[in-house]
Amino acid sequence: EIVLTQSPATLSLSPGERATLSCRASQSVSTYLAWYQHKPGQAPRLLIYDVSIRATGVPPRFSGSGSGTDFTLTISSLEPEDFAVYFCQHRSNWPPWTFGQGTKVDIK
Amino acid sequence: QVQLQESGPGLLKPSETLSLTCTVSGGTVSFYYWAWLRQSPGKKLEWIGYIYYSGSTDYSPSLRSRVTMSVDTAKNQLSLRLRSVTAADTAVYYCARGLDYNYYYLDVWGKGTTVIVSS
Numbered sequence: 001e002i003v004l005t006q007s008p009a010t011l012s013l014s015p016g017e018r019a020t021l022s023c024r025a026s027q028s029v030s031t032y033l034a035w036y037q038h039k040p041g042q043a044p045r046l047l048i049y050d051v052s053i054r055a056t057g058v059p060p061r062f063s064g065s066g067s068g069t070d071f072t073l074t075i076s077s078l079e080p081e082d083f084a085v086y087f088c089q090h091r092s093n094w095p096p097w098t099f100g101q102g103t104k105v106d107i108k
Numbered sequence: 109q110v111q112l113q114e115s116g117p118g119l120l121k122p123s124e125t126l127s128l129t130c131t132v133s134g135g136t137v138s139f140y141y142w143a144w145l146r147q148s149p150g151k152k153l154e155w156i157g158y159i160y161y162s163g164s165t166d167y168s169p170s171l172r173s174r175v176t177m178s179v180d181t182a183k184n185q186l187s188l189r190l191r192s193v194t195a196a197d198t199a200v201y202y203c204a205r206g207l208d209y210n211y212y213y214l215d216v217w218g219k220g221t222t223v224i225v226s227s
Contacts, residue, residue, distance in 0.1 A: 049210060050210070087152075087153065091212035096170075099153040
C-alpha cells in the first residue's frame with residue numbers, strides 16, 4: 001500500500017498570503033494524484049486531479065505540481081473561504097487508493 | 109447540481125450489520141462509478157470500495173470479506189452493507205461519485221454520516 005504523507009499538519013496564514021502544501025508518496029504514483037478541500041460540516045470538494053488539472057469551477061489561484069513522489073498544492077493568495085483542511089489522494093494502483101492525513105490551513 | 113445524502117443508523121452494537129443508503133438528487137446514478145469511504149477518528153480517509161451503476165464492484169482487501177455494495181437505478185440510490193461490525197468500524201461514512209472516466213477521483217461527495225459501534 002502506498003502511503004501519502006502531508007506536511008505541514010497545520011499552516012497558519014493570513015488572507016492574501018501564499019499557501020504551499022506538500023504531499024509525499026512512499027513510492028512513485030507517477031502523475032496520478034488529486035487534492036481535495038474539506039470544510040467542517042460540508043462535503044469534500046475535488047480541487048485538482050492528475051497533479052495539475054483543476055476540477056470544474058475551481059479558481060485559478062489553486063495550482064498543483066509535482067511527479068513521482070513529491071507533490072505540491074499552491075494557493076497563490078488566500079481568500080477567506082480557503083481556510084479548510086486539504087488532503088491528497090493517489091490512484092496509482094488498486095487496491096487500494098489511499099489518502100494523506102490532511103493539512104489544516106487556518107487563519108493566523 | 110448533483111447532491112448526495114448518506115443515511116442510516118447512527119449507533120450499532122458489535123456483531124451487527126451496518127446498512128447505509130446514499131440518495132442521489134439532481135442527477136442520475138446511471139453511467140457513473142460510485143464510491144464508499146470512511147474516516148475513523150484520528151485516521152486517514154479510507155476507501156471501502158466502488159461500484160459501477162451496472163452493479164460491478166471492487167472492494168478494498170481489508171474489508172472485502174464483510175462488505176456488499178449495491179445500486180438501485182430506479183430509486184437513484186446506493187447501498188452499503190458491512191457485516192459483523194466492531195468498534196474499529198466507528199467512523200464517518202461517505203458516498204461519492206467518480207469523475208467520469210477518471211472514476212478514481214471523486215468529484216461529488218456527501219457530507220457523511222457518523223456511525224458509532226458500541227455495546
